[in-house]
Amino acid sequence: MIFNSIPFVLFFSLFFALYWWVFPKNRKAQNILLLLGSYFFYAWTDWKLLGFIIAVSALNFYLGLKIQQATVDHTKRWLSYIGLTQGIGGLLFCKYYNFFSNSFNELFQALGLQILWPTLSIIAPLGISFFTFRTISYILDVRNGKTKAVDDGVVFFSYVAFFPSLLSGPIDKARTLVPQLEKNRHFEYASAVDGLRQILWGLFKKVVIANNCALITQDVFTHYQELPASSLLIAMLLYPFQIYADFSGYSDMAIGMARLLGFEITKNFDFPYFSQNIAEFWRKWHMSLTSWFTEYVFTPLSIYFRDWDNKGLFLAVLINFTVVGIWHGANWTYILFGFLNGLYFVPLIIKGTMNKKKKWHKNGSLTGLEFFNILKTFGLVTVTFVIFKSESVTQAFDFYRCLIDKSLFKVPVLHGISMLFLLGLLSYIAFFMGMEWQAKNKNHALDFLENKMNVWARKTLYLFLAFVIFYFSSMVTNQDFIYIQF
Amino acid sequence: MKELLAQVNEIFIDVLDNEDIVLSETTSANDVDEWDSLSHIQLIVAIERHFKIRFTSKEIQSWNNIGEMLTSIQDKLNQN
Amino acid sequence: MKRFILNTLKLAILFTGMVYLIQWGISYRISGKTVTGYDTLECTENVNADLVLLGSSRCWAHFDPEFFQSNYRVKTVNIGMNGHPDILASHLRFENYLARNKAPKYAILTMDPFVSAGNLKKNSNMVNKNDYARFAFMPNTMDEPLLQYFKFDAAERYVPLYALCKYQMFWDCITLNKSDSFPKGFELNDEEWDTLKYPITSENKKYFFKESDIPDIKKALMQFKQLCQKHQVKLLCIQTPTYKAVYDSKSFNWPGAICRELNIPFFDANYEAIRNKTVYFYNTNHLNRTGVLEMNSRLKNAQQLTDFFKINP
Numbered sequence: 105m106i107f108n109s110i111p112f113v114l115f116f117s118l119f120f121a122l123y124w125w126v127f128p129k130n131r132k133a134q135n136i137l138l139l140l141g142s143y144f145f146y147a148w149t150d151w152k153l154l155g156f157i158i159a160v161s162a163l164n165f166y167l168g169l170k171i172q173q174a175t176v177d178h179t180k181r182w183l184s185y186i187g188l189t190q191g192i193g194g195l196l197f198c199k200y201y202n203f204f205s206n207s208f209n210e211l212f213q214a215l216g217l218q219i220l221w222p223t224l225s226i227i228a229p230l231g232i233s234f235f236t237f238r239t240i241s242y243i244l245d246v247r248n249g250k251t252k253a254v255d256d257g258v259v260f261f262s263y264v265a266f267f268p269s270l271l272s273g274p275i276d277k278a279r280t281l282v283p284q285l286e287k288n289r290h291f292e293y294a295s296a297v298d299g300l301r302q303i304l305w306g307l308f309k310k311v312v313i314a315n316n317c318a319l320i321t322q323d324v325f326t327h328y329q330e331l332p333a334s335s336l337l338i339a340m341l342l343y344p345f346q347i348y349a350d351f352s353g354y355s356d357m358a359i360g361m362a363r364l365l366g367f368e369i370t371k372n373f374d375f376p377y378f379s380q381n382i383a384e385f386w387r388k389w390h391m392s393l394t395s396w397f398t399e400y401v402f403t404p405l406s407i408y409f410r411d412w413d414n415k416g417l418f419l420a421v422l423i424n425f426t427v428v429g430i431w432h433g434a435n436w437t438y439i440l441f442g443f444l445n446g447l448y449f450v451p452l453i454i455k456g457t458m459n460k461k462k463k464w465h466k467n468g469s470l471t472g473l474e475f476f477n478i479l480k481t482f483g484l485v486t487v488t489f490v491i492f493k494s495e496s497v498t499q500a501f502d503f504y505r506c507l508i509d510k511s512l513f514k515v516p517v518l519h520g521i522s523m524l525f526l527l528g529l530l531s532y533i534a535f536f537m538g539m540e541w542q543a544k545n546k547n548h549a550l551d552f553l554e555n556k557m558n559v560w561a562r563k564t565l566y567l568f569l570a571f572v573i574f575y576f577s578s579m580v581t582n583q584d585f586i587y588i589q590f
Numbered sequence: 591m592k593e594l595l596a597q598v599n600e601i602f603i604d605v606l607d608n609e610d611i612v613l614s615e616t617t618s619a620n621d622v623d624e625w626d627s628l629s630h631i632q633l634i635v636a637i638e639r640h641f642k643i644r645f646t647s648k649e650i651q652s653w654n655n656i657g658e659m660l661t662s663i664q665d666k667l668n669q670n
Numbered sequence: 671m672k673r674f675i676l677n678t679l680k681l682a683i684l685f686t687g688m689v690y691l692i693q694w695g696i697s698y699r700i701s702g703k704t705v706t707g708y709d710t711l712e713c714t715e716n717v718n719a720d721l722v723l724l725g726s727s728r729c730w731a732h733f734d735p736e737f738f739q740s741n742y743r744v745k746t747v748n749i750g751m752n753g754h755p756d757i758l759a760s761h762l763r764f765e766n767y768l769a770r771n772k773a774p775k776y777a778i779l780t781m782d783p784f785v786s787a788g789n790l791k792k793n794s795n796m797v798n799k800n801d802y803a804r805f806a807f808m809p810n811t812m813d814e815p816l817l818q819y820f821k822f823d824a825a826e827r828y829v830p831l832y833a834l835c836k837y838q839m840f841w842d843c844i845t846l847n848k849s850d851s852f853p854k855g856f857e858l859n860d861e862e863w864d865t866l867k868y869p870i871t872s873e874n875k876k877y878f879f880k881e882s883d884i885p886d887i888k889k890a891l892m893q894f895k896q897l898c899q900k901h902q903v904k905l906l907c908i909q910t911p912t913y914k915a916v917y918d919s920k921s922f923n924w925p926g927a928i929c930r931e932l933n934i935p936f937f938d939a940n941y942e943a944i945r946n947k948t949v950y951f952y953n954t955n956h957l958n959r960t961g962v963l964e965m966n967s968r969l970k971n972a973q974q975l976t977d978f979f980k981i982n983p
Contacts (some may be wrong), residue, residue, distance in 0.1 A: 291671050383628070410638075417631065456607075578835035578836045
C-alpha cells in the first residue's frame with residue numbers, strides 16, 4: 105500500500121477514526137490498534153513476509169530484556185552480538201547474498217578458477233533496511249545503557265513496525281519513538297493541522313515534481329546512447345530534484361501522518377539543496393540515516409582511528425560513506441556513490457571547515473559567495489547521483505562520456521515530452537524550491553505560511569496544491585517511491 | 591572541577607574556533623553549534639593530549655554532557 | 671478534534687466544489703462540439719442525414735461525405751470509428767447516432783478481411799478511448815453502451831474531472847485547439863506514403879479474420895442488419911482499397927460471400943488500379959487524398975451504387 109493510493113486513504117481514515125474515537129485516551133488499546141494496523145499495512149503489500157518481521161521483533165524484544173538483566177559485561181556483549189548478527193546477517197542475506205556470490209564468481213572466473221558459488225532467488229522483505237536499523241540501534245543502545253529495555257511487548261512490536269515509517273523511514277531510534285509509545289497521546293489541533301499541511305506538501309513533491317521528472321529521466325537514462333548530450337544534461341539536472349522530491353515527499357507524508365496520530369518522529373530532510381558544502385549536505389539529507397551511521401559507525405571508527413589525526417578522520421569518513429552507499433543496495437554503483445561522497449569530505453577536513461555550521465542572514469539575503477557555494481555543492485551531488493541512478497558503474501561512466509560531446513549544444517530531444525510540459529515542470533520546480541527557500545528555517549515548506557499569509561490566501565494555496573496533485577495523480581498511474589526498494 | 595572546566599573550555603574555544611563558548615557541567619552537544627560528531631573526535635584528541643590521558647571507546651560514548659566528561663577526566667588524572 | 675474534522679471537511683467540500691465547478695464549466699464549453707475530431711457523438715446530433723457512413727478507420731479515412739452529397743443528393747455524415755474494425759463498435763455507434771437523430775434512409779458499412787465481430791464483455795480494443803473520456807462523467811443513457819464498450823470505470827464516471835485528467839484531455843477541452851482537426855468530416859490525409867514510418871510489408875495480413883471467426887461475424891452483421899431494418903435503413907456494405915502487399919484474393923472474397931449469404935448488398939471498391947500504386951496510400955491500409963479522389967471517380971460510374979440510391983426504400 106503506498107501512501108498516495110485510494111486503499112491507503114481509506115485505511116488511514118478508518119484507522120484515524122478508530123484511534124481517536126473508539127479508543128480515546130486508552131493508550132493500551134491505541135497501541136494494539138497501531139500494531140494491528142501496521143501489520144495489516146505490511147501484509148497488504150507483502151503478507152508472506154509478515155512472519156519475518158514478527159520473528160525479528162520477538163527476538164530483539166527478548167534480547168533487549170536479557171541484555172538489561174545481565175549483570176556481567178561479557179554476557180551483555182554476547183547477547184548484543186546475537187541481535188547484531190540477526191540484523192546485519194538478515195540484511196546481508198536478503199539483500200546482498202546474490203551480489204556477493206556473483207562478485208565472487210566473477211573473481212573466480214578472472215582467476216581462472218572453476219568454482220561456482222550458487223545464487224538464490226531471495227525475496228527481500230519490504231522495508232528490511234529500515235526496520236533492521238531500528239532493531240540494531242535498540243540493541244546497541246540497551247547495551248550501552250543509552251536506553252532502557254522495553255518491557256511492554258506491544259510497545260516494542262509497534263516500534264519496529266510503526267506503519268508511517270515502516271517501508272521507507274525516517275528511521276527512528278528507540279529512545280525517540282518508544283517513550284512516545286509509552287505515554288498517553290493527546291489530539292492537538294495545531295499539530296494535526298500542520299501534519300495535514302506536511303502531507304499535502306509531501307504529495308505535491310511526489311506527484312507533481314518527482315513523477316513528472318521521472319517521465320523525462322527514465323527515458324533519457326534508458327536511451328542515453330541515442331540522445332544528444334543536451335538531453336542527458338537535462339535529465340542529469342532533473343534527477344536530483346526527482347529523488348529529493350520523491351524521498352523527502354515520502355518522509356513528509358510519514359511525519360505528517362505520525363503527527364495526526366500524536367507522534368513526533370525524526371525529521372529526515374532539512375532543505376539539503378541549500379547546503380554550502382558537502383558536510384552540511386549530509387547533515388541535511390536523509391538525516392535519520394546519516395545520524396544513525398554517525399552514531400553507530402562513524403563515531404566508533406573515528407575514536408578508534410583518533411591517533412592518526414586527519415588521516416584517521418579520512419579513513420573513518422570514507423568507510424562510513426561507503427557503508428552508507430552499500431546500505432542502498434547490492435550494486436557497485438551505490439558503493440561508488442558512497443565512496444565519492446566520502447572523498448568530497450577530504451578538502452573540508454584539510455581546511456578544517458567541515459563543522460562550521462552556517463547560519464542564514466537574518467534578512468534572508470545571500471551573498472555571492474554563498475550562492476556560489478550552494479551551486480557548487482548541488483553540482484557535486486548531481487554528479488554522484490548519475491552513478492546512483494545508473495544500472496552499473498560502466499553505464500555511469502558511459503553516461504559521462506556521452507555527456508561530454510558537441511551535441512551538448514544541439515536542441516535536446518525528449519521523447520513524448522512537449523516544450524510546454526518541460527516549461528511547466530521547470531516552473532513547478534522553481535515554485536517548489538522557492539517555497540522551500542522561504543521556509544528554510546522551518547520544519548517543512550508550508551510551515552512558514554501562518555505568519556505571512558491571510559487565511560484566504562492560504563486556503564487558495566492549499567486548493568491550488570490539492571488541484572495540481574489531483575490533476576497529476578489522475579494522469580500518471582501510481583509510481584512507486586524510489587526509497588521503498590532499499 | 592572548576593579548574594578542569596576552565597581548561598576544557600579553553601580547548602573547546604581553540605578547537606571549535608569560537609571565542610564565545612562558555613561551558614558548564616550541564617552543557618551538551620546540542621547547546622554548542624560547532625560541537626558535532628566530527629568535531630567531537632578532535633575535541634577528545636585535544637583533551638587527551640592536553641591532560642596526557644587516554645579514554646576508552648566506551649567512556650567516550652557514554653558521556654551525555656560536559657559534567658560526565660569532566661568526571662572521566664578527573665578519574666583518569668587520579669589514577670595517574 | 672471537532673474543530674479539526676470540521677475544518678478539514680470544509681476544505682474538502684470547498685475542493686470538491688471547485689473541481690465540480692471546473693468540470694461543469696468544461697462540459698458546458700465542449701457540449702455539442704468535438705474536442706479532437708474523433709469524438710463525434712455530439713457534433714453529429716440533429717444532423718438528420720440521409721446517408722450514414724459506418725465502419726473502421728477505413729471508413730473514416732476513405733469516405734468523403736461531400737462526394738456522396740453532390741453525387742447522389744443525399745445529406746451524408748461519416749461516423750466511422752478510427753481503430754475499430756469490429757462490427758460491434760459500428761453497431762453501438764449507429765445506435766448512438768439513431769438516438770440523437772432521425773433515422774437515415776441509407777447506411778454504408780465498410781466490410782473487409784479486417785472486420786471482426788467484437789465482444790462487449792471482453793472488449794480489449796481501446797483505440798481512441800481518450801477521445802471518449804469527455805463523455806464519461808455522469809453519462810447520459812445514450813452514451814452508456816459506448817462507455818461500457820470502452821470500459822470506463824466508476825471513478826471515471828463519478829469523480830469530476832478525473833477522466834479528463836487521466837486521459838489527458840483537460841487542456842484540449844479548455845483550449846479546443848484540436849477541434850478543427852477534420853474540417854471535411856472525415857480523415858482526409860494529405861500525406862504521401864512515408865515508407866520509413868509505415869514500411870511496405872504484408873504484416874497487416876495477420877489481422878485478417880480466420881474462417882473460424884466467420885460464424886461470429888455473420889451473427890454480428892446479422893444483428894447490424896436487423897438494427898437497420900428496425901429503423902427502415904437501407905444497408906450497403908463496401909469493401910475499400912488496400913495496397914497490394916496486403917491483398918490476397920481469397921481473403922478479400924470472403925466479405926462479399928458473407929454479405930450475399932445474409933442478403934446484404936455488397937460492393938467491392940478494392941480496385942486493382944488503385945491497389946497497385948503507392949501514390950494513392952499513406953500506409954498499406956489507408957488511402958490518402960489522391961487515393962480517395964481516385965476511388966471516388968470510379969465509384970461515380972458504378973451502376974450498383976447509383977441503383978442503390980435510386981430505388982426508394
